[in-house]
Amino acid sequence: MVKAKTSLTFYGGVNEIGGNKILLVDRDTKIFFDFGMSFTLKAQYYSSPFLSPKSEESLLEFEILPKIRGVYAFDKETEADVDAVFLSHAHMDHAAYISFLKREIPVYCGDTAKLMLEAFSKIRPKGLEFNFEGILFHGFRTGDKIAINNVEIEPIHVDHSVPGAYGFLIHTSEGTIIYTGDFRMHGSKPQMTREFIEKAEETKPTAVICEGTNMTGATISSENEVKKKVSRIIENTEGLVLADFARTDIDRFNTFYTAAGKTG
Known part of the structure; x- marks a missing residue:
């Protein structure tokens, strides 16, 4: 049996709203898509601003942070074992926990999301979470093609309730994987989402990772x-x-x- 060259591991974002942390491994390349806070898990133990986490260890013990080697700055015993992190947008359930990353791991996001995250880091109270100081941010725009070793990522804009939101066309050794990030058709710029869908369809993807917050049973107003x-x-x-x-x-x-x- 031939072992697959490409794999996906979901450390969050399944059976919950947000908290996305998706690890793509393609040969020797490791890339996370989003690294967000799980509101569901955090609400079981904490209630901001009255009760907040005091240590990284407590977040690991409660499994609010997944146990992954070579990722966290507070893990001094291992070297960085991830090549890059790509953020779909600046909402905290997709981006907040980049604050715990080793600073040598580059973080790619839209130019607007980059500005917003840098602003959040300045105006939010200093603490364990939302500390983005020292992070190596790299901005991108629709039309860019970013090579991380043998994997090529194309960010394409989508409409969402925060500016600077993107989906990704991820070209791997075993075909193209689509990651939609969060998107909507009822906002002020639905054509942006349509353009992403058209581009994604053209690639004839091997797999699609799609958000589904309001997929069923939701009444949406434009x-x-x-x-x-x-x-x-x-x-x-x-x-x-x-x-x-x-x-x-x-x-x-x-x-x-x-x-x-x-x-x-």
């Missing part, structure tokens, strides 16, 4: 529908209107900004 609902609520309200949304969701900020301008 951003334009949200804008209409918000405008209607503001028009029918006397006095001050307060809005709350994720600070990284620029499209949602623009929705409220536009609605506020139209309704005075």
Whole structure:
């Protein structure tokens, strides 16, 4: 029996929302796609800001951090055993735990995601998590082709609730693997996701890794529908209107900004 040259190991992101940590091994090349925080696992033991992890060892003991040799900066006994990490976008459930990586491991992400992660590192309270100081960030854009030894990665933009989101066409020795990252069709730029799908289809992939948060049973409103609902609520309200949304969701900020301008 011939042993496969390419393998995928999922250290997170299966049967949960986010927490993605996907290890691709192709011959002697090892690449992680995303290295995020598992909200599900962390919520079992911690509740920010009242109870936060105090040590890396506790995160390992609770299996919030998977036990992997040659990855973590606090593991002083082993050398780096991963060639690169590619981030699909800057949401914490896909990117937060790069803070624990050995600093000699390069981290590739979209140019916008790079700016956002560097900003997060400056404005968030210093602690075990979200400390990106010293990380070797490398930015990319759609159309780039990045070679990590024998593996070539093509990032293609997708629409998501944070700017700078990408999916990947991963060209390995056993064919192309598609990793979608997080994407949507109901946002303000669905054509970006369509372009990714078209490019992915052209490769006739060997495997597809697809997110499925709202794949079944979800009722989704388009951003334009949200804008209409918000405008209607503001028009029918006397006095001050307060809005709350994720600070990284620029499209949602623009929705409220536009609605506020139209309704005075």
